[in-house]
Amino acid sequence: MQISVVIPLLNEADSLPELMEWIHRIMNTHNYSYEVIMVDDGSDDNSWDTITALRVPYPSLKGIKFQRNYGKSAALNEGFKLAQGDVVITMDADLQDSPDEIPEFYEMITQQGFHLVSGWKKKRYDNTFTKNIPSKIYNAVARKSSGIILHDFNCGIKAYQLKVIKSIEVFGEMHRYIPILAKWAGFKKIGEKVVVHQARKYGTTKFGWERFVNGFLDLMTIQFLSKFGKKPMQLFGLVGTLFFLIGFFAFGTIIFDKFLNPEYSVTNKPAFFIAITTMIIGVQLFLAGFIAELVNRNAPDRNTYLVEDKIGFTS
Secondary structure: OOEEEEEEEEOOOOOOOHHHHHHHHHHOOOOEEEEEEEOOOOOOOOHHHHOOOOOOOOEEEEEEEOOOOHHHHHHHHHHHHHHOOOOOEEEOOOEEEEEHHHHHHHHHOOOOOOOOEEEOOOOOOOHHHHHHHHHHHHHHHHHHOOOOOOOOOOOEEEEEEEEHHOOOOOOHHHHHHHHHHHHHHOOOOOEEEEOEEEOOOOOOOOOHHHHHHHHHHHHHHHHHHHHOOOHHHHHHHHHHHHHHHHHHHHHHHHHHHHHHHHOOOOOOOHHHHHHHHHHHHHHHHHHHHHHHHHHHOEEEEOOOOOEEEEEEEOO
């Protein structure tokens, strides 16, 4: 199979027939062998019924239905697990991503050798204040901290070599920073393609103001995990040791002064309590590192989702 198209969705029943017809037309025009995996992330409209009905005219369509809403990262991760195409393409279900982009994405992966190609919505139809400005800030911070030169990390339409999506784990809200996860996994040939951003035709956006805060928190998380996710003791142990040594040195200085000046009252000096507190903090951080190592080594799979139904999969 040449192409897998993974589409996470939430309450997008109106757009699905048009989207599937569009994808099918592009695939047939270029004679691609393909599958489309739609992941219903707990929709409360008739999205799942629509997917089921579309299976009749489009047997290449497969569906996954979550029992409740887990978020876009969970939907992508579940789709990635089951994708089989040599090139995996993700896009949103709201028709703002154009399937006409698929052939060029496919060629950039198969002929130009990119591990990952991210879309860049150079011209957007979103509200300038609520989306464009925060996105520019997030992308600038992500470029600076990761060293990956992309204009739009969170663009929904991307293309991957199959081995890339099988090597990464998308959890929490990390779908915004999949290129960083890919680089962390060793896939460094990351490209970018300008794509057409279309105005939303049906429904409303599923992202609110909380995405502004979550974006920065997720970036901090991914930077921490990329450096210390598998070795937390290297951070907590180092900081804890430094705190303990500073406090111990300060405490030793205070005790030495006490021997030189017996009339010197140790407990009346704030420095005494600061030194003791610093040592305690150091010990706590050091122990936190040990606990984090134990949790990391014995943690169960974090990506466990309740899948209510599947269609189109052989197993």
